[in-house]
Amino acid sequence: MSTDRPLQSDPHRDRLTDEYTSDRDRSYPGDVARLNGHELVAIDEWLPGAEPTPYELNLTDGYEYRTRYWRCRKCGQERNHRDEFTTPCDNPQPATALEAGGYSIDDPRTRRALNERLDVRFATVGPLYEVCSESGNTYEVDIEATTCTCPDFEQRQPDDGCKHLRRVDLEIRTGLVPAPDGTFSR
Secondary structure (H helix, E strand, O other), X not given: OOOOOOOOOOHHHOOXXXXXXXXXXXXXXXXXXXXXXXXXXXXXXXXXXXXXXXOOXXXXXXXXXXXXXXXXXXXXXXXXXXXXXXXXOOXXXXXXXXXXXXXXXXXXXXXXXXXXXXXXXXXXXXXXXXXXXXXXXXXXXXXXXXXXOOHHHHHXXXXXXXHHHHHHHHHHHHOOOOOOOOOOOO
């Protein structure tokens, strides 16, 4: 056999993969929907037996069927059909950590706080955190007094704090480091 030509493909390997995958492996379109303020997620469950009819329930061994129901990500309500979510959602979307902190992604200090390699350390219960920056310097952040030992904060005292203060605040809000009382968010 010459190696100059590509190998001929096996004809039964060119079939669609649907023949070889189970129904569980397929993804179904439309798994997320928005209706009346609800953010609905489709949840598939596999139950034992054959799919029930209005007249009988069959729990035959070896059979299983797929059933689907819908859950709102915001309020947690569940319904069998997504059209049953007729009332508006009671729970609005929670604010992101940036929105809750009052930060703007357009602010250069906020962008640096998010993009630079900063290591936040929580030593003991209390408002003091250490932040190791990309430059190798370590700064002390007091989250309750909103102070930092970095030159940017000491010389300019920006309104929303320096990037180190913002980073500590954002990591507390997202649950990456504990709050001053030692508890985690979320």
